[in-house]
Amino acid sequence: MTFGERLTKAVNAHGPLCVGIDPHPGLLDAWGLPQDAAGLERFALTCVEAFGGRVSVVKPQSAFFEARGSRGVAVLERVIAELRDSGTLVLVDAKRGDIGSTMAAYAAAYCTDGSPLAGDAVTLSPYLGFGSLDPALDAARASGRGVFVLALTSNPEGASVQRTVGPDGRTVAQSIVDFAADRNSGISPVGDVGLVVGATIGETGVDLTKLNGPVLAPGFGAQGATAADLKTLFGEELRHVLPTSSRDVLKHGPDVSSLVSAVERVQNSL
Numbered sequence: 001m002t003f004g005e006r007l008t009k010a011v012n013a014h015g016p017l018c019v020g021i022d023p024h025p026g027l028l029d030a031w032g033l034p035q036d037a038a039g040l041e042r043f044a045l046t047c048v049e050a051f052g053g054r055v056s057v058v059k060p061q062s063a064f065f066e067a068r069g070s071r072g073v074a075v076l077e078r079v080i081a082e083l084r085d086s087g088t089l090v091l092v093d094a095k096r097g098d099i100g101s102t103m104a105a106y107a108a109a110y111c112t113d114g115s116p117l118a119g120d121a122v123t124l125s126p127y128l129g130f131g132s133l134d135p136a137l138d139a140a141r142a143s144g145r146g147v148f149v150l151a152l153t154s155n156p157e158g159a160s161v162q163r164t165v166g167p168d169g170r171t172v173a174q175s176i177v178d179f180a181a182d183r184n185s186g187i188s189p190v191g192d193v194g195l196v197v198g199a200t201i202g203e204t205g206v207d208l209t210k211l212n213g214p215v216l217a218p219g220f221g222a223q224g225a226t227a228a229d230l231k232t233l234f235g236e237e238l239r240h241v242l243p244t245s246s247r248d249v250l251k252h253g254p255d256v257s258s259l260v261s262a263v264e265r266v267q268n269s270l
């Protein structure tokens with residue numbers, strides 16, 4: 001199955017909410033866990049138990065696992081494997097991007113069958129040029145995976161780069177949307193090149209109507225965006241949007257049933 005088919009099936013079954021696993025040191029403290037790889041593992045596996053099979057997509061934030069060195073990365077590998085076994089799609093939030101020849105190694109790591117870091121999709125940064133991402137886009141398509149490319153990020157600093165107008169009169173963000181739309185053209189039910197568009201940005205200023213791909217919307221919850229903001233921001237394109245929330249759900253742990261209730265509340269609000 002293509003990524004678009006798998007994502008559509010998952011969203012039909014569980015709704016569009018993506019839940020993040022972001023093991024912030026402050027959350028480990030709040031959950032009464034030690035600040036080490038064992039604490040990270042307990043945190044992450046509790047999340048797997050609470051979210052696996054209950055939401056369409058789970059997004060582990062790679063940075064928090066990398067911060068604990070090789071033992072942390074081993075935990076991330078276990079999280080990816082266990083979530084995939086539960087039938088939940090895994091979006092590895094690693095925001096990779098490099099020159100094409102190095103990108104091929106990232107593609108091997110995140111978009112290729114048999115790699116322990118390969119989930120069902122990965123986040124990519126296009127700021128070395130959208131074309132530099134081709135090895136990952138090709139490997140993802142060949143293996144039924146997806147990618148989510150940063151277009152308009154939820155942080156206030158992003159606008160100074162992403163809303164810059166290029167010589168052809170388009171913003172940087174619009175050119176990223178257009179590259180992604182080209183890649184997704186003609187694919188049914190939806191393409192495998194998604195975008196990241198922050199839920200906090202007020203107005204997109206870009207035309208998403210030809211994207212034919214999923215849109216990950218971080219900023220929902222802890223960064224202040226609400227379900228009403230999503231409607232205003234995306235209008236008709238809301239049907240392709242996966243709102244993602246991490247801290248706003250994770251603060252309800254470590255009790256698994258409290259985490260499950262928090263997820264259900266957010267799913268209902270959407």
Ligand SMILES: O=c1ccn([C@@H]2O[C@H](COP(=O)(O)O)[C@@H](O)[C@H]2O)c(=O)[nH]1
Pocket residue numbers: 020022061093152153154155196197198218219220221222223244245246247248
């Ligand atoms: O533009 C972006 C891109 C990625 N993120 C990531 O999403 C989560 C948000 O966490 P919350 O706790 O729900 O705020 C986090 O992993 C970010 O790195 C983003 O926020 N904005």
